Amino acid sequence: MSQAEQPEQAATAPKGFAERGWVLRAGGKDDFRAVVEVVGEALVVTDDRQTSFERLTPILAEDGFERLLLVAETDWPGQVTGAEDERVIGGERVIGSVNAFSFEMTVPGGTQAAAGVTGVGVWPTRRRQGILTALMRRQLSDIHRRGEKIAILWASEGTIYGRYGYAPATDEYGTTLEGTHARLRPDAPRDPALTVELLRASRVRADLEPVFATVAAEQSGRLQRSPAFWDRTLRDTPESRDGKSYLKAAVAYGPDGPVGYALYRTLNKWVDANPASEVHVEEMVAAAPEARTALYEHLFSRDLVTRLVFEATAEDDPLQYLIADPRRLVTKYDDSLWLRLVDVPGALVERSYAAPVDVVIEVTDRHALWNEGRWRLRADGSGATCEATSEAADVSLDVSHLGAVYLGANTLTGFLRNGLLIEQTPGAVAALDTALFRPEAPFCGQGF
Numbered sequence: 001m002s003q004a005e006q007p008e009q010a011a012t013a014p015k016g017f018a019e020r021g022w023v024l025r026a027g028g029k030d031d032f033r034a035v036v037e038v039v040g041e042a043l044v045v046t047d048d049r050q051t052s053f054e055r056l057t058p059i060l061a062e063d064g065f066e067r068l069l070l071v072a073e074t075d076w077p078g079q080v081t082g083a084e085d086e087r088v089i090g091g092e093r094v095i096g097s098v099n100a101f102s103f104e105m106t107v108p109g110g111t112q113a114a115a116g117v118t119g120v121g122v123w124p125t126r127r128r129q130g131i132l133t134a135l136m137r138r139q140l141s142d143i144h145r146r147g148e149k150i151a152i153l154w155a156s157e158g159t160i161y162g163r164y165g166y167a168p169a170t171d172e173y174g175t176t177l178e179g180t181h182a183r184l185r186p187d188a189p190r191d192p193a194l195t196v197e198l199l200r201a202s203r204v205r206a207d208l209e210p211v212f213a214t215v216a217a218e219q220s221g222r223l224q225r226s227p228a229f230w231d232r233t234l235r236d237t238p239e240s241r242d243g244k245s246y247l248k249a250a251v252a253y254g255p256d257g258p259v260g261y262a263l264y265r266t267l268n269k270w271v272d273a274n275p276a277s278e279v280h281v282e283e284m285v286a287a288a289p290e291a292r293t294a295l296y297e298h299l300f301s302r303d304l305v306t307r308l309v310f311e312a313t314a315e316d317d318p319l320q321y322l323i324a325d326p327r328r329l330v331t332k333y334d335d336s337l338w339l340r341l342v343d344v345p346g347a348l349v350e351r352s353y354a355a356p357v358d359v360v361i362e363v364t365d366r367h368a369l370w371n372e373g374r375w376r377l378r379a380d381g382s383g384a385t386c387e388a389t390s391e392a393a394d395v396s397l398d399v400s401h402l403g404a405v406y407l408g409a410n411t412l413t414g415f416l417r418n419g420l421l422i423e424q425t426p427g428a429v430a431a432l433d434t435a436l437f438r439p440e441a442p443f444c445g446q447g448f
């Protein structure tokens with residue numbers, strides 16, 4: 001039987017679960033309060049659970065809570081009754097869970113449905129007994145059945161998700177600039193027809209949404225933003241302010257409407273008995289370089305500002321090109337979006353390629369067996385095919401390697417040079433890298 005014909009992993013109880021009285025099942029709205037308790041405790045969240053519940057409910061309600069998976073136990077030691085334990089629901093006690101959002105993600109050459117894995121947590125006294133592994137395997141199977149070819153996540157720790165086939169696929173940074181060096185180069189592109197207005201972000205949402213949608217459709221790694229995620233982006237509560245100001249929007253307008261915006265808060269401090277105000281930019285989106293210049297000029301011209309912090313920037317962030325003195329930018333690695341190919345041939349076909357390529361890739365994937373085997377990838381400027389084959393492999397790799405390079409942030413050559421994959425045909429890895437190349441760095445910038 002070829003790998004294309006293999007059945008999906010059987011939905012039997014994971015090893016050891018039946019003996020312990022554990023069940024792995026789909027969850028729903030009624031389970032969500034118990035799940036918030038479990039995941040909140042696992043993640044050591046100090047907010048009261050009601051706050052977390054109210055914050056998370058609208059974004060999960062968009063999917064009808066239908067992607068929730070949980071592990072529950074039916075029998076437990078101790079005196080606590082169901083009425084006293086927030087995790088008990090219908091005679092079962094929740095001890096672990098995962099969830100997912102249904103995103104539309106920009107990838108090289110277009111957009112794809114992507115499962116945004118979230119809400120992963122196991123009750124602290126039930127760790128290291130295989131609950132996460134069972135949930136991950138079941139979730140991969142569900143994602144595959146839904147027809148989503150890729151899954152993405154933000155990891156709480158970098159050591160968890162590699163074993164499940166995920167890999168860091170973008171590099172995202174925080175950038176700081178002292179106010180005294182906040183100057184653009186004289187030849188930064190400018191358009192006198194643009195004006196910048198400073199407004200409360202919540203009042204100008206209708207101007208932000210189309211700009212974001214246009215830019216997000218072009219930048220690999222970006223997610224289209226649903227109404228509930230817009231609510232979350234513009235949320236302006238004491239908790240989201242975290243001691244800073246209300247959320248402001250500097251919006252660049254051209255003759256035909258909005259063309260860019262910066263969402264930011266200000267923070268007042270005292271340093272050596274002097275006032276020191278900071279600008280914290282949470283999101284900056286511009287549909288044209290001139291709009292970006294106009295927004296930087298607005299931010300750089302604010303009086304009394306001693307420091308600017310750009311909280312989420314791509315590896316090739318425009319400021320490094322536009323600033324007068326690039327050495328004044330202090331850039332610190334922040335995080336990576338992790339990506340996994342759930343359907344290897346499907347995902348490879350739906351991506352565009354920078355150069356023709358014809359290689360046989362041998363894939364190892366112990367948690368999504370339908371991906372295992374040899375796949376012949378043929379691509380050129382007009383499209384790609386990827387079919388199961390019995391031909392000899394040119395490259396043998398783990399599915400996580402494909403996740404790492406899918407958006408174009410990394411190279412397979414890096415894995416090859418460090419002994420992490422095998423090249424059977426000399427030059428095959430270089431040919432794949434050339435085909436996978438993207439001139440711009442991928443960037444997500446959306447927490448979830």
Ligand SMILES: CC(=O)SCCNC(=O)CCNC(=O)[C@H](O)C(C)(C)COP(=O)(O)OP(=O)(O)OC[C@H]1O[C@@H](n2cnc3c(N)ncnc32)[C@H](O)[C@@H]1OP(=O)(O)O
Nearest residue numbers: 042118119120121122127128129130131132133153156159
């Ligand atoms: C997308 C997100 O939501 S990110 C949030 C992730 N959640 C958290 O960080 C909350 C705190 N942590 C937890 O709830 C749990 O410890 C989890 C979810 C990380 C792991 O759950 P567990 O049920 O203990 O994992 P499980 O028993 O299935 O372990 C599977 C393997 O992963 C390893 N592992 C699990 N967690 C970690 C970790 N944090 N660091 C390193 N290795 C880990 C285990 O050692 C085991 O390895 P093995 O397969 O070689 O034996």
